[in-house]
Amino acid sequence: MSVDVLTRPLFSVRGLCLSFPDQSRKPLFGAAPRIEVLKGLDLDIPEGRITGIVGESGSGKSTLGRVLVRLLTPDAGQVLLDGKDIAHLDEDALRPLRRDLQMIFQDPMSSLNPRHNVARIITTPMKRYGLGGSHADALAALERVGLGAAFAERYPHELSGGQRQRVGIARAIALKPRFILADEIVSGLDVSSQAQVLSLLKDLARDMGLTVAFISHDLSVIRHLCDDVIVLNLGEILESGSVEQVFDNPQSEVTKTLLDAIPLPELDPDWFD
């Protein structure tokens, strides 16, 4: 596993199984057969570190992430958060955890309310959780993500892709979460905006002591951002370890193929310092 002796896991996942009904094979009568998407996963997400989850499209990355933040309920297995199993908690029991477990989405255009300005987008969840939510709070959150006060009055369609992702990050960190799930958050951005958003996330995670699970199909992004990496394939873990271990000595053919797919020249590592 990827955990070294000094870091304790925020999440420990054991025997995680999840299936979806296969609508394409739904019979006229009765239930559709189910497709197993997560097939008995065991993994740890160490506290205060950035764990990359990588794999080809359809390997189950987003599904795993959505189980961690309990947007999905698994069929079987344990999702231990600080040692307490949250896998089957109902919505009432999850409510106190919701603030701690935040998510940044792939497509900010669909996760930011188009009719709200940026200040309102950031402060609405703060108010819901009783964490302030004044205009000054919005400006402070914007400043942390490198956006000036003028952005507070803008609407999502008036922002670039990179700026939208910064707003998504500002909204999440304004809640002072413990954990952030970032699912393909730079996939839609050009390379230089990617580097800036990743650098921002890395700085914030370090400064705030956040635990991050960073989902990507792109190993070059994982290499520059993450401490640890888990390689998923068809709902199973092929390998996991520190980024150095996995990149220097990949064990599986899938990892080697993903490594070969890294374009040259690579992202400039200086951008990440």
Ligand SMILES: Nc1ncnc2c1ncn2[C@@H]1O[C@H](COP(=O)(O)OP(=O)(O)O)[C@@H](O)[C@H]1O
């Ligand atoms: N809500 C759903 N209903 C049915 N099948 C789903 C659903 N969500 C995901 N799947 C299927 O589960 C598999 C894994 O999906 P996903 O976790 O999104 O993979 P990834 O994020 O690695 O691309 C895919 O085959 C996908 O089609």
Ligand SMILES: [Mg+2]
């Ligand atoms: Mg996905």
